[in-house]
Amino acid sequence: MPEPVVIEGAGEMQARARELARTGKSIGFVPTMGALHAGHMSLIERARRENDVVVVSIYVNPSQFGPDEDYSRYPRPFEADKALCAAAGVDYIFAPKTLYAEDVRTWVTVGGLEDKLEGLSRPGHFRGVATVVTKLLSIVRPDRAYFGRKDAQQLLIIQVLTRDLDLGCQIVPCETAREPDGLAMSSRNSYLTPSERRQALAIHRALEYCRTQVKLGELDAMKLLGGMGDILSQQPDLEVDYIAIVDADTLEDLRAVQGDVLVAIAAKVGKTRLIDNIRFEEVA
């Protein structure tokens, strides 16, 4: 496989993307913060299958991290990421040093969705995400952009902003890739000690408990939340941030599993904050 071309300048990336579009090539885009794992690779492989050209961005976006979060220690194994991209047939890696002017004054916010779930625990997080994704989509101008369902709220916000701002790009949701035992893959899993890694699995177990109960006909949100809470509370180093059963489009709390539903969990295992979710579609 030829090496991907690494581009650091936003202007250069934009010019290259325009050139590719002029020659009629479709562009598939996978935005990431690097430390690539099989979850990212599943997005990249899909982009590879569905487009003429694949662009992966690797940028640890400072504006989506809170002051007490892990921005400075977030893993940045660029050479390993580049090798994975090469093996997957990526054409371009967009790896800007920064995307913000010092006097940046324009921010993108998506009304009604940013102050729920993740947004409550991470104020400003989605303003950072929405802004960087808008910038990246304006630079790369892809035909399709690929996002994971693991970050369900992020995916929803990006779908809404792409529509509201007429960005003319198809947002392609991709299923959550998991470790063989079910733990959702995440760049942050590398922070976990062996004991924390075992305890983290309770997040997946709680979601699977919920899935099973719903299949058996239990639709009452309070009961399902209670059962999931019991599973999580058995782990000594796991601290629940939220367990939520919400409408998949509005993120409003539901009393019962009905329609399109997102069941989401965020928890700190030791010092590492993890999220995961499952969806139910068109529950009658």
Ligand code: AMP
């Ligand atoms: P990140 O590097 O964490 O910003 O993630 C980049 C993209 O990969 C986002 O669209 C994530 O939702 C997606 N992603 C992260 N983890 C997974 C996973 N386990 N399965 C599928 N997609 C994922």
